[in-house]
Amino acid sequence: MNDIDAAVRDIAAALPPPGLSLDRVRARARARRRRSVAGRIAALLAALGAAAVTFPQMVPILNADPTPTPSAAAPHGRRIDLYAAAVPADPTPGQSPQPAGRTALAQLQSDGSVRWATLPFALGDTEEYVYLPDGRYAILDDTAGGAALVVVGADGREQLRRPLTGADPILLAASTGHAILRDDSGVRLHDLATGAEKVIRTAENGDLPLPTFGTAEGNRLAVISVEEKQYSCLVGIRDTVSGDRTGTVSAGARCGIVRPLLSPDGTKLAVRGTFLGDADRPEHRIRVVEVATGRILRDEVVPEPARARPGQVAYRGFGWWDEHRLTYAYGVAEQGRPDDVRGALKRFDFTV
């Protein structure tokens, strides 16, 4: 076998260098942690012999052209951000649709139109930005070496930039006054005005049984965490000022939630996720639960967001317009032509 050994080694040695970096692995890992709930759902469903469910990589939108138009500040509840899941045309690293020096965000308006807002710098392969109730954005920017928490106005201008401590911080959620950050040491509440921080959960044994997704409304934060058994659909509600948990809401049983959303007044919790129905058949559902009582107010089976093929971008959005109306929308557009999403958008409106 020695002759073949040597030949195979020669082939391997003659390959071009990998050109990979640990920084890229860490960035991917950060993005992945945010989606760990989705992965666990897939594993759960696979274990039950159900059809595999995959959740493609999510990135903040995308494209340098056509030139997006910054939208005016809008009161909360009048637009829904559409995130994008992009599939590179080929799997070569560096082919993700990163814009040069800026990021365009799609916003679904209540009249069905799509507007574009521009952030003044390119985001990494994550969706680490949060649309604040006052129309601004809180963003985790780690494109310049160290990580920084940035607040950008609706006009696209940077209002705040604050370096962050801790290894591999993740922006979990934000409200008008606070951002919720997670890193290897735990979860911290960050006061946007003063920069003071409060640890609301510490890491144990190097692992983080901590919130993986969160959305904040007013002074409340809905979080899914590993320790809160996401398979049984439990969502913790936390006060973003004190950091204390004020309640836990169950959205049912045998499900995996990919996104919990509190209504603007904090009285209702909408969740989107995969639920195991009859005969363990996985169903993609939107369910709205009353926070105070746990009563299910609305329960609808909806299609899964469309998946992008190589060279395409899949958009998805889910949000409240006001205390009674919410919308789930998705669509696919060719990479480089984000405006196509207008024609291809599928939209589902619910009244509660």
Next chain:
Amino acid sequence: MTAETARAPAPRSEPPPDAFETFYAESVDRVYRALAVTLVDVALAREATDEAMTRAYLHWSKVSRLNNPGGWVFRVGLNWATSWRRKLRRERPLADDFPRPAAAHHDTADAAVTEALTALPVQQRAVVVCRVLLDLSTVDTATVLGLPEGTVRSRLSRALAALRADLTRPEEDR
């Protein structure tokens, strides 16, 4: 439960190299080359290595306790790449722009071996790569690929026989 600290954020300092960093530095090149030879596709191997290393990073507390973390990363990368190819085939007809097997090795030292290796089924190539490039024993190869030892031996034997047959054929027959 709530520990409270008020602290002023400070710029991040460069942390000392950790265990994963050391593992990454030692393994990434070898895993990438093993995947590239197995998949016969350099670009896909890069992405598969990145993906597998990301998963290793996320689960490092468990992966680091394995006998052969590098083998685990190879297996994860191989599975991911196989799945990716399957997905591509399902979502669009086999197109000319899909990387052709031979395209990855234009500049290899031995085109004949490359061609013979490319002609092997990917399962056999994976076994050859584990034994030759990752220096794994039959037992370790079986563990890494999730195969019975007998299957590893038979695949290796078939692969070597095919490679020898291919390489001893007169050039004009190839």
